[in-house]
Amino acid sequence: MSKNKKKIGAYWASSCGGCDVALLGLHERILELLDFAEIAFWPAATDFKYDDLKGYGNNELDVTFFNGGIRTTENAEIAELLREKSKLLVAYGSCAHQGGIPGLANMSGKNELFDTVYKEIPTTNNPDGIIPQESIKKDGLTLNLPGLQERVRSLDRVVDVDYTVPGCPPPPELTEDFLELLINGELPEKGSVIAGSKTVCEECSREWNKESIDAFHRPQEVDIDPDKCLLDQGIICMGPVTRSGCDSSCPEVNMPCKGCFGPPSKVEDQGMEMLNSLASVLQVGEEGQALEQEKELLSNLPDPIGTFYTFSLSNSIFGGKVSEGGEND
């Protein structure tokens, strides 16, 4: 392998694995990539051990694509190690970016999670009520497992992050964009999100007829008009509060945007911003008598946290039910 080749790392923390598949989604381009880069660490695709990683010098990896949120002590430890070994650390995908879907677990404390998963789920057969321990002794030997932390954190809440490639998973085009910028030495200022600068609505071809919303529907409940704005049809679409760059791929196929690219630059809390915007276009009943009907309308909204904070609960201002220090504050 040539010495000039860039060393690329990839790692998955608390995630589903989709981001690793998305890297593979570069298809034959990945071979082109190998002309100027070598894979120095990618446990999901190649056989690397942590000791290999520990063996690298500081900043030896040119760039590391880190996907997944920080859920376990192992996630945190490797994040710190990769930060040390990488010139550029990229939060890759929604979980590393904002905590992602695993971040929804921040609505429950660690013990609640264990109780649910290991005791309460009807298909679980665990008469002794055993829950995982971080350390067990057997036959004089001790086995240590990584511990579950109180809450899921995004990568940037644990270590310094240079760039973000968003998405669940990131579209291959954005990954290519990032690599091209990297190779050409044209990367934008540190902290940038490699995606569009506006929101999904800008790329969406649907028409919003500028009226108000008087009922909410789930996509499967209605015959969706393919030309009309989904919000207009009462389907909660997170497009208005979600960064562009995906070519509006979900709304284009009749699915509402779930917000995987995170908020645009001037928005701190994606879900709250959406609620705020929705609140001002809700229109039910006659003025003065609307409150009760509005309450009813909102009570018909299934799973508000899961709807408005699908990917961003962990990074939101309210952050879920558990704090960094303990549960249920």
Next chain:
Amino acid sequence: MAFKPRIGVFICHCGENIAGTVDVSNLAEEIIGYDNVSFSTDYEYMCSDPGQNKIKEAIEEENLTGVVVAACSPSMHEDTFRRVVEEADLNRYQCEIANIREQCSWVHGEGNDRPTEKALKIIKGTVEKVKRNVSMEPVEREHSDKCLVIGGGIAGIQAALDVAEAGNEVILVEKSPTIGGHMAQLSETFPTLDCSQCILTPKMVEVNQHPNIELMAYSEVRGISGYVGNYRARIERKPTYVDADACNLCGDCEEVCPVEVTDEFNQGLDTRKAINIPFSQAIPSSYTLDTEACLGLNPLRCSECAEACDADAINFDQTSEYVEEEFGAIIAATGYDLYPKEKMGEYGYGEYDDVIDGLQFERLLSATGPTGGEVRRPSDGKVPENVVFIQCSGSRDPENHNSYCSKICCMYTAKHAKLYRETVPDGNAYVFYIDIRAGGKDYEEFIQNVREEDRVLYLKGKVSKLKKADGKMKVWGLDEISGERVEIDADLVVLAQSIIPSEGAEETSEHLNLNLGANGFFKEAHPKLRPVESLTGGVFYAGTGQGPKDIPDSVSQGSGAAAKAIDLLAKPTLSHDPQVVEIDEDLCSGCGLCVGQCPYDALDINSKGVAEVNELLCEGCGTCASGCPTNALSLRNLTDEQLTEMIHAHIGD
């Protein structure tokens, strides 16, 4: 920061109003140490001349860049103090009020330090705002000085005449072939019993002759775009097929016309020809060919009218003409209709010929009506001996019909009963009523007079049943006062039919995005303080389109709307507070949510695909700024940064 703000804080005692609770001299001392505050003082009455001079002197001597006046509510003296700073050559938006009276001293007791502490926080918050304020000039726009009046009833006529008299050009658009509205149908008017047409027709003629009024009868507004001062309306002038200037009203055409149809002006009690004039004093004074009734123009099936016309006034080739005009102000005077027969199953309305509504009875009483003023019932032309008047027909009946009171029916029913008794001295008049509502000048006296002098029998109660048996109409009801059941053989039943807004209200509301209330009447900007204004700038209401009202109220509102329009049109340019929303095009995705949120219709998505604000329409309410999902919208001088810093100052971190 290159620019270092120098803020002056002026603390008003407001006599004892503030100083009695808040330690004002302590405030002045405390605030001087605060960031960017380079001057502070307190004074007994800051709004007085000496108080105002203190501000002006300090601005000059201390070279202040911003002023905080800690005093009463900004709704009280914000403008006063902004004028003061302007006189000292400081931009008016560099002056802010810290309300330490209504929001502090008045609501907190004396005897402890807390009101003073709170006042200090309020002042600090205001300092944080004003030091980030930008200087601004008012938004100025040119405007058209024409006025569009929609509807040619008495309210629209009055409004058009007043605006025209003030020197502004008016286009008065009326849907039907003549102006005059329902008032032209009335026999006499309560409580003075003036002949309706006698007082109305001179005004109609005045409209026709006024050099500043262009009357477009038999015309309809087809679309309106624009905004206050700069509306553009497209008006269709429908073909009458008669040249109004040439027509000499000889009536020959009408005589030879072979088609007879129901006469709307006589409320269906009579027939008219396909070519007709609604009544002889109609304005414009010309015939109209009703093409729906005519045997046919294309191909021409009958041209007897044209052949009979010596003046050659009839032109079958006329087509709709479209006029587009700019208007500075619009007055919506679209009037009322009666609650339709189809919706009234009870009382045999629409089923029995001799159950009629109030307007039909007006036509029976009118000297120009189908019976020449003799009260003869529709079915057989017989003079009715027993007439039952039923009030609140379709009104005050939230379960079945309209919940509201139509306001004029008590009075016109009394008038009807009186005029009937005068015309048929031997006849009996019975009035079923729920309550008598006679709130108006000389109204109660009129009712009393009718009850006592004209021997009209008033029965408090509702009619329970009306049925025809043996060729006679029987009316059953309850007299609540005697507690007895009443059964009357009626020859004629007159329903005081509920008033509803005409179709024009909804049409106009669609053109101009006006709010309609639950009952379909125009909704005013404020029910008490802005009763003739709509929330859409430059659009005013007159007459019954806004709610049931009698002639004097309609005329008053017509004049009121005219005064508002004149006030607007008289201004050389339209000036608007620049504290409006601003759009960062780099952040806006053109999602359009703000467009629907804006209560003033001030926002739209422009050709670049981003939001654009019409600064003249924006009232700076901030709904869009808080609703914008990308924070591309912010209010001038009330930015998120300002609000955040104000909050920090208030909570003291």
